[in-house]
Amino acid sequence: MQGIAFNQIFRRGAAVATVLLFSLSSAFAYVPPGTTPDEANLSNHNTYTNRDGNTVHAPARSLSGKAPEGASARCRDGTYSFSRHRPGTCSRHGGVADWL
Structure with missing residues (x-):
């Protein structure tokens, strides 16, 4: 059970990090x-x-x-x-x- 919970948390964290990085990168005009x-x-x-x-x-x-x-x-x-x-x-x- 703990392995599944950790895996789900890890995947959600990675998804949030990806969205955050994309948002920050588009906040600046190149x-x-x-x-x-x-x-x-x-x-x-x-x-x-x-x-x-x-x-x-x-x-x-x-x-x-x-x-x-x-x-x-x-x-x-x-x-x-x-x-x-x-x-x-x-x-x-x-x-x-x-x-x-």
């Missing part, structure tokens, strides 16, 4: 390092320092109407975010409309 947007296609050239200490392009509008290279999300106000972390992305731009 932007390849060194990917920079075409500055000529953006409405501004501002930057900010993210929580990792990296310089990131500030949200900007696309002048061509297409998603800029390196953008991770389109904000509800029409700007594109280049955030490398999902939490806080587009927070001052009405929230995320679409993840890219």
Whole structure:
């Protein structure tokens, strides 16, 4: 009996761990390092320092109407975010409309 109970607990624990790892991995937007947007296609050239200490392009509008290279999300106000972390992305731009 104890062997069966342990086996069931182990399988449930492994399933929970798998779901947890998948959830955590999808909580961050992946932007390849060194990917920079075409500055000529953006409405501004501002930057900010993210929580990792990296310089990131500030949200900007696309002048061509297409998603800029390196953008991770389109904000509800029409700007594109280049955030490398999902939490806080587009927070001052009405929230995320679409993840890219």
